[in-house]
Amino acid sequence: MLKDITLGQFFPGNSPIHRLDPRAKLVAVIAYIVALFTSQGFLTYGICFVALAIVVKVSTVRLKALVKGMKPVVFILVFTAVVNIFYATGTPIFSIGFLTVTYEGLLRAFFMVIRILMMISCTFLLTYTTSPLALTDGLESLLGPLKKLHVPVHELAMIMSIALRFIPTLIEETDKIMSAQRARGADFETGSLVQRAKALVPLLVPLFISALRRADELATAMECRCYHGGDGRTRMNELHYRPADTVFLICAILFAVAVAVLGAFGY
Amino acid sequence: MAKRNAPKRQIQRPSNPGSPLIRVEDLTFYYTDAAGAAPAVLDHLNLTLTEGSFTAILGRNGSGKSTLAKHCNGILLPSGGKVYVDGMDTADDNLLLDIRRQIGMVFQNPDNQIVASVVEEDVAFAPENLGVPSKEIRRRVDEALAAVGMSSFARHAPHLLSGGQKQRVAIAGVLAMQPRCIVLDEPTAMLDPAGRGEVLSTIRKLNREKGITVVLITHHMDEAAQADRLIVMHRGRIAKDGTPAEVFRDVEGLRAMGLEVPQPVALLDELRKAGVSVSREALNVEDCAIVLADLLRSGQTCSQ
Amino acid sequence: MSVPILETVHLSHVYSEGTPFRHVALDDVHFAVQPGEYVAVIGRTGSGKSTLIQHCNGLLKPTSGQVLFSGEDIWSSKERTHQVRFQVGLVFQYPEYQLFEETVYKDIAFGPGNMGLPEEEIRRRVLEAAHFTGLSDDVLERSPFDLSGGQKRRAAIAGVIAMEPQVLILDEPTAGLDPVGAKQILDNIRAYHQEKKAAVILVSHSMEEVAREAQRLVVLREGKIALDGSPEEVFAHGDELESMGLGVPAMTAVFARLRAMGIDVPASVYTVEQARDAVLAALRRKEGRPC
Numbered sequence: 053m054l055k056d057i058t059l060g061q062f063f064p065g066n067s068p069i070h071r072l073d074p075r076a077k078l079v080a081v082i083a084y085i086v087a088l089f090t091s092q093g094f095l096t097y098g099i100c101f102v103a104l105a106i107v108v109k110v111s112t113v114r115l116k117a118l119v120k121g122m123k124p125v126v127f128i129l130v131f132t133a134v135v136n137i138f139y140a141t142g143t144p145i146f147s148i149g150f151l152t153v154t155y156e157g158l159l160r161a162f163f164m165v166i167r168i169l170m171m172i173s174c175t176f177l178l179t180y181t182t183s184p185l186a187l188t189d190g191l192e193s194l195l196g197p198l199k200k201l202h203v204p205v206h207e208l209a210m211i212m213s214i215a216l217r218f219i220p221t222l223i224e225e226t227d228k229i230m231s232a233q234r235a236r237g238a239d240f241e242t243g244s245l246v247q248r249a250k251a252l253v254p255l256l257v258p259l260f261i262s263a264l265r266r267a268d269e270l271a272t273a274m275e276c277r278c279y280h281g282g283d284g285r286t287r288m289n290e291l292h293y294r295p296a297d298t299v300f301l302i303c304a305i306l307f308a309v310a311v312a313v314l315g316a317f318g319y
Numbered sequence: 320m321a322k323r324n325a326p327k328r329q330i331q332r333p334s335n336p337g338s339p340l341i342r343v344e345d346l347t348f349y350y351t352d353a354a355g356a357a358p359a360v361l362d363h364l365n366l367t368l369t370e371g372s373f374t375a376i377l378g379r380n381g382s383g384k385s386t387l388a389k390h391c392n393g394i395l396l397p398s399g400g401k402v403y404v405d406g407m408d409t410a411d412d413n414l415l416l417d418i419r420r421q422i423g424m425v426f427q428n429p430d431n432q433i434v435a436s437v438v439e440e441d442v443a444f445a446p447e448n449l450g451v452p453s454k455e456i457r458r459r460v461d462e463a464l465a466a467v468g469m470s471s472f473a474r475h476a477p478h479l480l481s482g483g484q485k486q487r488v489a490i491a492g493v494l495a496m497q498p499r500c501i502v503l504d505e506p507t508a509m510l511d512p513a514g515r516g517e518v519l520s521t522i523r524k525l526n527r528e529k530g531i532t533v534v535l536i537t538h539h540m541d542e543a544a545q546a547d548r549l550i551v552m553h554r555g556r557i558a559k560d561g562t563p564a565e566v567f568r569d570v571e572g573l574r575a576m577g578l579e580v581p582q583p584v585a586l587l588d589e590l591r592k593a594g595v596s597v598s599r600e601a602l603n604v605e606d607c608a609i610v611l612a613d614l615l616r617s618g619q620t621c622s623q
Numbered sequence: 624m625s626v627p628i629l630e631t632v633h634l635s636h637v638y639s640e641g642t643p644f645r646h647v648a649l650d651d652v653h654f655a656v657q658p659g660e661y662v663a664v665i666g667r668t669g670s671g672k673s674t675l676i677q678h679c680n681g682l683l684k685p686t687s688g689q690v691l692f693s694g695e696d697i698w699s700s701k702e703r704t705h706q707v708r709f710q711v712g713l714v715f716q717y718p719e720y721q722l723f724e725e726t727v728y729k730d731i732a733f734g735p736g737n738m739g740l741p742e743e744e745i746r747r748r749v750l751e752a753a754h755f756t757g758l759s760d761d762v763l764e765r766s767p768f769d770l771s772g773g774q775k776r777r778a779a780i781a782g783v784i785a786m787e788p789q790v791l792i793l794d795e796p797t798a799g800l801d802p803v804g805a806k807q808i809l810d811n812i813r814a815y816h817q818e819k820k821a822a823v824i825l826v827s828h829s830m831e832e833v834a835r836e837a838q839r840l841v842v843l844r845e846g847k848i849a850l851d852g853s854p855e856e857v858f859a860h861g862d863e864l865e866s867m868g869l870g871v872p873a874m875t876a877v878f879a880r881l882r883a884m885g886i887d888v889p890a891s892v893y894t895v896e897q898a899r900d901a902v903l904a905a906l907r908r909k910e911g912r913p914c
Binding site: 379380381427481482505508509511512513514538540541577578579581582583585586589590593595604605607608611612614615616 | 667668669771772773798799800801802803804828831868869870872873874876877880881884886888895896898899902903905906909
């Protein structure tokens with residue numbers, strides 16, 4: 053069950069999308085999200101969808117992997133849809149008791165769900181096609197100017213990349229401890245909310261202790277490999293901004309501006 | 320973490336087999352516990368490890384072997400006495416990076432020493448910290464992965480590898496520093512026999528072909544038997560020091576320290592106790608079979 | 624033969640069915656353990672050992688086939704599955720990482736507590752489990768996190784023994800311990816096996832260990848039982864074991880080499896004591912000849 057979580061997973065590949073500079077990809081994702089939020093009607097949402105479809109196709113990421121990533125957000129989607137269907141005024145279609153379903157409500161629910169789905173898809177596309185290290189390098193580089201304001205940008209980026217590295221390890225560990233406690237008769241599934249919260253103690257205490265131990269050992273291992281902060285560090289894969297990245301970035305920004313303008317006119 | 324000066328000596332010194340690489344002088348180490356008591360973990364140790372050697376360290380849990388290992392590259396600093404690496408004092412903060420790039424460390428749990436989510440990026444971690452130019456890092460990473468036989472896994476995610484493969488990645492990550500010595504602290508404790516075999520043969524190859532000095536801390540007697548020199552630690556002191564054949568000769572002494580001997584050694588010892596004169600030593604299965612064959616074939620083996 | 628205490632019938636387990644990661648971990652496995660038997664399960668990593676033992680107490684559900692405890696399906700009702708967890712005690716690899724209570728006593732009492740036993744019975748079981756694992760009374764009142772590595776491991780095993788399971792399963796209980804620590808744990812298990820007449824399933828990578836401890840060896844390869852028999856029978860297949868990446872005990876290997884050299888020694892030797900006796904017997908046979 054826990055193994056289904058695909059957050060932060062990276063599928064190595066060699067598509068044009070994989071080869072893009074992470075900074076270009078990060079900015080493009082932001083541009084895309086802006087575009088999504090300025091979309092108003094079928095035309096603008098349609099353009100967003102086509103753009104996403106093209107990038108997915110080029111990236112060679114399998115559709116299945118994207119769909120699998122949606123599983124944890126199904127609840128949010130349903131919730132959003134329901135709220136939007138019932139809480140909009142406009143032309144009524146039918147009513148159930150005091151709840152009235154309107155044409156506007158249905159449309160808004162549809163667009164909201166599409167918006168969330170596309171937003172998640174594009175961020176997954178980013179993590180699927182960008183190694184966590186490249187991603188954090190990209191962030192570090194984009195946030196670089198903040199170093200002047202004494203923001204510990206390198207440290208934050210390092211923390212993020214280590215967190216991503218340890219997600220699968222900790223998920224595996226959670227599974228193991230749960231099985232071990234179940235073998236001693238622990239029950240994580242039934243009982244009242246309070247009982248369930250209590251039942252988590254035998255899981256959380258060992259997990260927390262283990263995480264601390266891992267952190268301690270990892271820190272030692274990093275020191276042994278001459279880690280001494282961000283000063284004087286070099287990179288094996290230095291970020292090289294190539295003409296293709298510029299072209300991609302300009303396309304992404306033009307796209308966002310176009311959608312925003314169309315959206316402003318209500319399309 | 321304290322900022323440290325960039326390494327001063329980037330030039331790799333030519334290795335000089337047989338010359339002292341790590342010198343431990345009157346090393347004492349103790350933790351002060353809450354009650355203020357400070358039992359010595361290491362008790363006036365003296366030890367010299369020479370360049371190009373393959374030394375195994377045996378000892379029970381708590382005998383001080385890991386603590387000694389962590390003194391070799393300044394992760395721990397002596398409470399008393401000195402540790403020198405190639406003449407550099409590990410207590411000198413300015414030399415720390417120079418020392419650490421010469422003495423690589425590999426630990427027991429492979430999961431807790433892999434930093435990156437892609438194998439080759441993990442191997443690149445140390446040279447990146449050392450400020451090596453990116454082209455040179457690329458070359459070192461490829462070379463290190465080839466040396467441990469993991470080139471075809473360069474773009475894989477480490478958490479999907481087997482235990483033995485993870486440890487080989489960890490060794491590659493250390494090799495990328497181009498160290499003169501690798502200290503391995505129970506690298507096979509969490510592995511299955513196949514994984515142990517992979518790691519051991521990798522270590523032996525690095526020692527023999529690249530002349531890298533190896534210090535192997537282990538619980539497995541058969542692994543210790545493969546070293547050139549075997550040190551037994553007991554209660555923070557060096558209890559025995561010699562070739563594996565010499566050290567394993569004292570079967571009873573080792574057992575008194577809570578250690579075992581390889582089974583071939585135990586068998587010959589049992590035979591001697593039963594009055595059979597066995598003149599030669601055998602540390603492994605092959606030698607043991609040969610010794611027994613001589614014994615059973617020749618007519619000169621009856622006890623005098 | 625009596626009804627096996629534990630039996631798997633046509634047991635198969637497939638992970639990630641319907642995805643590209645589909646993996647058959649167990650393939651039509653028939654594995655039976657008699658009451659009071661001491662069985663060792665060996666196999667490479669990925670041979671299906673962990674999957675098999677997690678089926679034995681209902682932590683995993685068969686993709687197809689059945690798991691029977693005393694001849695009855697453990698999945699016949701939810702209540703039964705829950706009860707079988709207490710009858711078939713499972714000690715995972717590195718069990719010390721699951722300790723969580725303030726004191727060793729409370730941690731050992733976790734399993735019996737979940738069984739809903741009265742306080743006095745829990746106390747009796749905790750003390751007995753501590754006795755089996757050689758933990759003294761003052762250790763029981765300490766925090767499990769202050770113990771030595773070997774003590775932590777024994778406290779965790781005591782937590783399973785305190786449920787007084789009729790089948791005790793241990794996944795590599797000696798991994799990472801030094802020889803003294805390992806021997807202590809194997810002795811603890813043996814004591815429980817003998818005094819409680821409980822069946823034991825020991826998963827191990829050490830051929831020397833299983834040769835010394837178990838009455839029967841079961842070898843898994845790629846989700847199937849490849850060999851099943853007494854140590855003599857299984858170790859007679861030295862080449863086959865070698866090809867599975869497992870090998871035979873060092874003494875068995877030595878004697879196989881002697882036989883290959885044409886020296887007449889018995890094949891069924893796997894401990895140092897047996898090897899010594901066999902060599903002495905062979906020497907005695909030559910006594911007639913002058914030195």
